[in-house]
Amino acid sequence: MGFEKFGRRSFTAMTKTAKFVDLLAEGKVEGSACKKCGAKFFPPRADCAACFSKEMDWYDVPKKGTLETFTTAQYAPFGFEADPPYTMGVVNFGEGPKLFARLAKDIKIEDIKIGMDVTVRPLKYEDGQISFEIIKA
Amino acid sequence: MAKDVAVIGVGQTYFVRGYEGSIRELAFEAFREAAQDAGITQKNIGASIFCSAPEYDKQRSPAGVLAEYLGLIPQPTFYIETVCSSSSSGVKVAYSMIKAGLHDVVAVVGFQKMSEITSAESQERMGRGADIQWEAPFGTMMPAYYALYAQAYMAKNGLTLDDLMKVRVKAATYGQINERAVYRKGVKPEDFDPNNPEAKMAGPVASPLRVGDCCANADGASCVILANAEKAKAFSKKPVWIMGIGAASEAVNMAARPDFAKGLSVGYGAAAEAYKMAGVTAKDIKVAEVHDCFTIAEIMAYEGLGFAKPGDGKALIQAKETYKEGRIPVNVDGGLLSKGHPIGATGGSQIRTIVLQLRGEAGPMQVKDPDIGLVHNVGGVGLYGNVTIFGR
Ligand SMILES: [Zn+2]
Numbered sequence: 001m002g003f004e005k006f007g008r009r010s011f012t013a014m015t016k017t018a019k020f021v022d023l024l025a026e027g028k029v030e031g032s033a034c035k036k037c038g039a040k041f042f043p044p045r046a047d048c049a050a051c052f053s054k055e056m057d058w059y060d061v062p063k064k065g066t067l068e069t070f071t072t073a074q075y076a077p078f079g080f081e082a083d084p085p086y087t088m089g090v091v092n093f094g095e096g097p098k099l100f101a102r103l104a105k106d107i108k109i110e111d112i113k114i115g116m117d118v119t120v121r122p123l124k125y126e127d128g129q130i131s132f133e134i135i136k137a
Numbered sequence: 138m139a140k141d142v143a144v145i146g147v148g149q150t151y152f153v154r155g156y157e158g159s160i161r162e163l164a165f166e167a168f169r170e171a172a173q174d175a176g177i178t179q180k181n182i183g184a185s186i187f188c189s190a191p192e193y194d195k196q197r198s199p200a201g202v203l204a205e206y207l208g209l210i211p212q213p214t215f216y217i218e219t220v221c222s223s224s225s226s227g228v229k230v231a232y233s234m235i236k237a238g239l240h241d242v243v244a245v246v247g248f249q250k251m252s253e254i255t256s257a258e259s260q261e262r263m264g265r266g267a268d269i270q271w272e273a274p275f276g277t278m279m280p281a282y283y284a285l286y287a288q289a290y291m292a293k294n295g296l297t298l299d300d301l302m303k304v305r306v307k308a309a310t311y312g313q314i315n316e317r318a319v320y321r322k323g324v325k326p327e328d329f330d331p332n333n334p335e336a337k338m339a340g341p342v343a344s345p346l347r348v349g350d351c352c353a354n355a356d357g358a359s360c361v362i363l364a365n366a367e368k369a370k371a372f373s374k375k376p377v378w379i380m381g382i383g384a385a386s387e388a389v390n391m392a393a394r395p396d397f398a399k400g401l402s403v404g405y406g407a408a409a410e411a412y413k414m415a416g417v418t419a420k421d422i423k424v425a426e427v428h429d430c431f432t433i434a435e436i437m438a439y440e441g442l443g444f445a446k447p448g449d450g451k452a453l454i455q456a457k458e459t460y461k462e463g464r465i466p467v468n469v470d471g472g473l474l475s476k477g478h479p480i481g482a483t484g485g486s487q488i489r490t491i492v493l494q495l496r497g498e499a500g501p502m503q504v505k506d507p508d509i510g511l512v513h514n515v516g517g518v519g520l521y522g523n524v525t526i527f528g529r
Contacts, residue, residue: 007274015270042392043271069397071284072344073276077261080276088275090285090391100391102275114292131274 007131009079016046021130023058024122029132030058031097042097061099064137065091067116068098072109085109089134091118104135138416138528142235143369143376145242146175146362147489152319152477155252156356160194161206163358164248167482168207171244171360175372179208182362183240186231187216188223188247189481192262193254203246218481220266221430222516223247224359225484225523229382231363241368247486248358249479259354266517268389280351280431282391282518284343287433289397291345294448298345301432302329303454305338305349305474308429310460312475314501319355319477350432355477359485361492375496380509381415381526383407387519401434403515403522404441411511411524412443419443422465422526423507424494426487428515429472435459438513439467442524466504484514484523495529 003018004010020043023030031042036053042061047054070089076082087103089112099120103112117137124130148170150156156163164187172178185207187200196202204214219226224247231243251259260278267277290296309324328338329349338349369376385406388394395402412418419442427438436450444465445453453459459467470476470490473483491510493499512525 003270008276010274011265011269043390069285069289071281071288071346072341073278073281073284074341074343075260075278075280076257076276077264077278078255078257079261081257083276086276088277088281088285090394090397098392098394100272100275114289 005128005130008083008125008129017044019058020044024130024132027122029061029120029122031061032056033059040096042099061120062093062096063119065093065099065118067112067114067118067134068092069114070103070112087112091120091134101132101134104133107136138378138380140366140378142232142363142365143373143378144361144488144492144527145364145369145373145376146171146177146360147492148174148360149317149482149486149489150358151317152355152357152479154319154355156250160196160199160248160250161203163250163356164203164246165207167248167358167360168244168246171362175362177242177362177372181372182209182212182242182244184212184234185209185214185244185246186227187214188218188227188245189249190220190223190266191218194250203248207246209244219516219521221428221478221480222484222514222521222523223481224361225488225512225514225525226384226521228361228363228484228488228525229384229523232379232382235363235365242362242364245361245363245485246358247482247484249481250356251354251479252356256354267520271390278343279518280346281343283431283433284346285391286397286400286437287345287431290400290433290437293398294451296436296451298329300436300451300454301350302326304429304432304435307454307460308468308472308474311469311502312471315471315476318471318475320353320471320475324349346431346433352430352473352478353475355479357477357479357482357486359482359489361485361488375529377492377495377527377529379525380417380528381411381413383410383412383414383524385410385522389520399447400437400440401515401519401522403519404438404513407522407524408442408513411526415526417509417526421509422511423509424469424491424504425465425467425511425513426470426490427467427513429468429474430478430515432474434515435468435472442511442513461502461504469502469504484512487512487514488525491527495527
């Protein structure tokens, strides 16, 4: 499976981290961790800029985090016109890389608050695109 | 103050919606004004640098095409791009070339014709100025990115929508007296009334940012001509010297941003470097242009530049300290919010404003006798940041 499957609409056909999409299809949201120096990356990277290694493992992103910030977009860029309103946010897991994604549609916009407990799950769109989203913990 | 490299000529087109001409004609207008301002012709110019954000017009490799149209061949020419901060990056490169002794005089031309594509297409282009592999697939766009900062910043620092409105009202105060601005109308607090469907600034864009919190797209071009000390003294009665240049970059992905409530790290980093090189502090700055692509960006810039303590930027706008008569006048040409933001032209336009201020030629926008001015120009969502300090 290629990376064109990723997200509402992908702009990248090939990446060495395309396995990320296969993992999403298996129900896992994973980042990459350097086998040599242990540095963790989300979104995943194929190469470690800390030690130049290209040997990477996959790791599960933490199950619990808090919402560091968010915004609800009332307009969308070209190609996403069918989607608004949609909320995007950043999850802070306390340590390690943060995570950027949309929030699940079933969370009421007025219920979204900075600092709320959240977690992350894979998401499959009706057209077959695969992504991940932030949900209430 | 080191007097090695000076600005000897500045030019800027009117910033407009739907410029009736092509990019080469747009660029020519700004260049002609700058060359005439400097009192020089093309034969005095050793090299040219063209700056824009790609994909708004169809021209690939625009430097060669524009250099020919401007009469700047066969001198060397090339293209510099850092999205919204492209032309201040161009000025940094020009400074370096002159300082290295490669050329005596260099012209930096920033241009953008945004009206060739729709607003939604423009948002898509700007969204792709961030991370296309991992973020654009979520439908990101510039207002949403800055809104992430606004939401966190407001929650932590007690900044209100009312404070953001005040930034927009200030910008419009000066947009009205800047004949080159794209948005010439005034803005009143009631224009932000969320309970009035007629209120032109109140409509939500990306929470908490509203229509009035966002800058105006525009077509426009700017030109800055720089020279070494010998040529500056020969050509210019009022050279404006570059005292300090600072620049920084930041992780593109929001997942790697350290602290949304603190603001853009490039603002802090570029300012520290520029102040150090110039040998001055925030207190020495008498007039500033900051990158107010969104109202929140101006508040964050106050703090990055040291005009206010971290978290306390709101006090400056509440007390009107950044108005023309205030302690540190900021964006008294209307800023990106009212003057407009033709991406590649913006940095050069900001520099033009400061040069005119330091020369005492800013007309109705003139601040009282400034001797040191500062330009803060940010590319993308704080992906790139340039701070340039000028003295007379
Ligand atoms: Zn490593």
